[in-house]
Amino acid sequence: MRDVVIIGVGMHKFGYLPHVPIKELARVAVWNAIRDAGIEAQAIQCAYVGNTAQGALEGQHSVRGHVALRTGAGLSGLPIVNVECGTASATVAFREAWIAVGSGLYDVALSLGMEKTTSGTKAQRQSSAAGAVDVTSGDGGMGLTFVGVFAALVEKLMRQYGWTEQQLAKVAAKSFYNASLNPNAEYQQAYTVEEVLQSRVVSYPLTRLMSCSARIDGAAAVIVCAREAVEKYTSRRPLVDVAACVQRSVPFYDFRKPETREIVYTHDPSSVMEAYKIAGAGPEDMELAQCHDAFSIEEMISYQAMGFCEPGDGGRMIDEGRTALQGDIPFNTDGGLLARGNPAGATGTAQICEVVQQLRGEAGARQVRGRDGTGPKIGIISNAGGGPVENAIGSLMGVVLKR
Amino acid sequence: MRDVVIIGVGMHKFGYLPHVPIKELARVAVWNAIRDAGIEAQAIQCAYVGNTAQGALEGQHSVRGHVALRTGAGLSGLPIVNVECGTASATVAFREAWIAVGSGLYDVALSLGMEKTTSGTKAQRQSSAAGAVDVTSGDGGMGLTFVGVFAALVEKLMRQYGWTEQQLAKVAAKSFYNASLNPNAEYQQAYTVEEVLQSRVVSYPLTRLMSCSARIDGAAAVIVCAREAVEKYTSRRPLVDVAACVQRSVPFYDFRKPETREIVYTHDPSSVMEAYKIAGAGPEDMELAQCHDAFSIEEMISYQAMGFCEPGDGGRMIDEGRTALQGDIPFNTDGGLLARGNPAGATGTAQICEVVQQLRGEAGARQVRGRDGTGPKIGIISNAGGGPVENAIGSLMGVVLKR
Amino acid sequence: MDTGSGTGPEKVVPLREGLFHIPASPDDHGYLIGSKCHNCGYIAFPPVLVCASCVKEDTMRECRLSGKARLDRFTVSHTPNIAVEAPYIQAYVQLEEGPMLYTLIAGVEPRADALQLDQPMEMVIDKIRTDEEGNDVVAWKFRPAEG
Amino acid sequence: MDTGSGTGPEKVVPLREGLFHIPASPDDHGYLIGSKCHNCGYIAFPPVLVCASCVKEDTMRECRLSGKARLDRFTVSHTPNIAVEAPYIQAYVQLEEGPMLYTLIAGVEPRADALQLDQPMEMVIDKIRTDEEGNDVVAWKFRPAEG
Numbered sequence A, B: 001m002r003d004v005v006i007i008g009v010g011m012h013k014f015g016y017l018p019h020v021p022i023k024e025l026a027r028v029a030v031w032n033a034i035r036d037a038g039i040e041a042q043a044i045q046c047a048y049v050g051n052t053a054q055g056a057l058e059g060q061h062s063v064r065g066h067v068a069l070r071t072g073a074g075l076s077g078l079p080i081v082n083v084e085c086g087t088a089s090a091t092v093a094f095r096e097a098w099i100a101v102g103s104g105l106y107d108v109a110l111s112l113g114m115e116k117t118t119s120g121t122k123a124q125r126q127s128s129a130a131g132a133v134d135v136t137s138g139d140g141g142m143g144l145t146f147v148g149v150f151a152a153l154v155e156k157l158m159r160q161y162g163w164t165e166q167q168l169a170k171v172a173a174k175s176f177y178n179a180s181l182n183p184n185a186e187y188q189q190a191y192t193v194e195e196v197l198q199s200r201v202v203s204y205p206l207t208r209l210m211s212c213s214a215r216i217d218g219a220a221a222v223i224v225c226a227r228e229a230v231e232k233y234t235s236r237r238p239l240v241d242v243a244a245c246v247q248r249s250v251p252f253y254d255f256r257k258p259e260t261r262e263i264v265y266t267h268d269p270s271s272v273m274e275a276y277k278i279a280g281a282g283p284e285d286m287e288l289a290q291c292h293d294a295f296s297i298e299e300m301i302s303y304q305a306m307g308f309c310e311p312g313d314g315g316r317m318i319d320e321g322r323t324a325l326q327g328d329i330p331f332n333t334d335g336g337l338l339a340r341g342n343p344a345g346a347t348g349t350a351q352i353c354e355v356v357q358q359l360r361g362e363a364g365a366r367q368v369r370g371r372d373g374t375g376p377k378i379g380i381i382s383n384a385g386g387g388p389v390e391n392a393i394g395s396l397m398g399v400v401l402k403r
Numbered sequence C, D: 001m002d003t004g005s006g007t008g009p010e011k012v013v014p015l016r017e018g019l020f021h022i023p024a025s026p027d028d029h030g031y032l033i034g035s036k037c038h039n040c041g042y043i044a045f046p047p048v049l050v051c052a053s054c055v056k057e058d059t060m061r062e063c064r065l066s067g068k069a070r071l072d073r074f075t076v077s078h079t080p081n082i083a084v085e086a087p088y089i090q091a092y093v094q095l096e097e098g099p100m101l102y103t104l105i106a107g108v109e110p111r112a113d114a115l116q117l118d119q120p121m122e123m124v125i126d127k128i129r130t131d132e133e134g135n136d137v138v139a140w141k142f143r144p145a146e147g
């Protein structure tokens, strides 16, 4: 494959935006990315669009990206591919754009994640969320919840590792603080550890402020270009390399084996590990990280799953401030899924937007400094989509970007 | 891009199969393709899955391919990408598999089209069909129908070109005859021209037997491999080359221009023309063709749109038998969308399965002979997905395969 | 036609918001709401946010359409569906501003000889169906132009 | 428990077909229906069509599961939803045949001290909700094993 670089990123602010149609979300994200890239819109040769909810909530099936790009962003004629994979949808869209450009077929490709979960009825929203697991497996309709999956997990890990509610709340408070510095984030306000702990218990030990919002809208776009063709399209610099972009679906797990249970409890790290390998860099080289933290516990698990500490040391990581903006490995610098927000189909490209902005030194008040104080040069993204891993349904993503 | 060849194809019979779950449709198609390719299942390194209806009809969103491949076909761990684009969904899946292998990232990729439209409620089925156009455009919910789009078009073209109802019925009767020779087709019986004409008028001049069935299930799988890596995986021969695989979304049309109207009336041929160009072959070289004939009129339009006759000469093409199995350019040899059946998400890969079988000389009773009597060496496929072109929403596909 | 100011069972509600104006009184006229590019003059209905011809940001503005059109093609349909009793006419009309619209036809018998290709048509806001609350759901249809 | 033979309002219907057996009489036992690979012994619940371990065609056969399990982890949930009143317990149990199952817990108070990790559990067919026709919709839950 040819080398591929990111030349433009753009977002529509995430948030509860019931009056903003999805076409407008798409338009703003795409045109922000076009302007950021400094290219003509017509330079975009193909597009990949991730979304999860528009079928269930608005009855828009089959041609979601076509509608949003044609009637929203003004793009027509180019190949458009609609992809779907839960919260990984937009990362998958990005990855397919990367492959399309890497293949030599196109020089410039757009990936767009867009999501609107504030439309539709309550029943439709429940159907949409329930549809991210195997609906024939029987547990749909029982009242089992996603938050329960992670609450049960953290309850176990707290016993196993001695993690405390205080530590969980610290992770959340850090995310809200980072979000308060990010104009595109859902939450524009910092919550204290006490406020996180005192918010309503949803499923013990997870409180409302340790869980991402269910009803949220947003869009995020990323434009990639073949490195060898960059001069032809734009003078925008610096370029950001896609050093690795890995997708796996959940592998076969044999739960009779204790080591399988351990992998699953602590988030299967295989995609991230493969991404490090391809990038020729390890966790010790990373200068920032984005992870899949729909619940704050997931960030603490990710510290170890992504190789930044020994098993169980996540509590110490947060206590020591290592993952704060000023720490040695800042995590979820934009607020993460928890506080930047998690409109599922848009989450993956939002993660990429953030790392790109950090690597370019354009992250404003939340800019991290990197090892040598001149700004970070390399970052890792972990993301996943689909049902919880016991269902063995879904995708695991690992992306390394570098300047 | 590297050269890519098709090494295996497999189908689950199309038809009204309410008691067959989609997992079973997927299993049969995928394993037929695996056996056909003569590879180990584990040799498949990534998969693309097209589907349109499972979200609307079964509430299965986000992870359709993951569910079908993991719990149906037994495949886990590999990257799986769910794609959606109306009746072009499976062609898009095939094309992405072609790009993924062409890029050098993978040697062997699976594309699967799967569809089940016999499940769900009537309201859900209507929502699913209505979702293939821009649902915010306002005409959804008025009672406007897809068949009306093509009925109005053929009514106009009959006036313009002097085409007759008899000719339309001949096209349909040819398709049913071809289907009767195809064990995987929905229709296993030939209808006469008179029977086609005498079936219920749905929307004048289209009768029931000039229109594909709305409720139908099926699946079709295609396995591609890098040409340079074939020896490593399989001894299956002959190989079928992907000589061109083109996707466009519907371009901007300015209906104030008469030439735009002409293009749209007679099916935008741009993807097919580009495919010819890339393949370095024209319509005069083609030895068989598959087109998008959800209504029999579409095949007659395709004769001219795909370059096989002058505008208006489609009636003569069918009268002279040129597109029959024994003709010089056999069309829709497997029965086409009309009679092989059109479970939207599976249609594209079924078209590819048919051309591959014809090129290999494995099409049994419907085998066409090709120019030199030794079997065809090259064929063209046209397909489209999404709303009618006036909506400017959807994708146009053109694929050239050769032996 | 009741215009929706009351809360009674005969309220008039649009099939979809933002696409057309429902006459507010007998003297008022309905119209379709499109968007027009102030750069190239391209007019879209339904409205789009970015001109597909210029492909520049921020050139589209909301505009009223005249409702004048010509009949491009039509079919008499014989299968009833969720919203329409059969037989009925489905047609494409081209607005004088350019857009081609798939639409229901009002005001004529559903017969093949009721219309002529290219004849002048005009837009009318008409009832599509009654919703669950007894409201009249309305949208555009086209009928032969008067005079 | 009425077993669904009648057509009265208290008919018992499964949440989903083919995944479990509903006791037909007080002497009958409910059980989960999985699939077992006759090549490698891998057991799946819910059943799969092809063994994900062997990845060979036609090695899976339907099998009954014992319903014996151990409690892997759990949480007390405080937010009611469409099917459940709060508080309630959601848990993962591992069947003795291998599969890990996300499930509701029956037969105990919804309190953190009601269960111990790793304790033996057993499957019970229990009511999930009442459907629109007044039927009892049932599925599996798990409860602490007796004895």
Ligand SMILES: [Zn+2]
Pocket (backbone or CB within 6 Å): C037, C038, C039, C040, C041, C042, C051, C052, C053, C054, C055, C059
């Ligand atoms: Zn313009």
Ligand SMILES: [Zn+2]
Pocket (backbone or CB within 6 Å): D037, D038, D039, D040, D041, D042, D051, D052, D053, D054, D055, D059
């Ligand atoms: Zn096995």
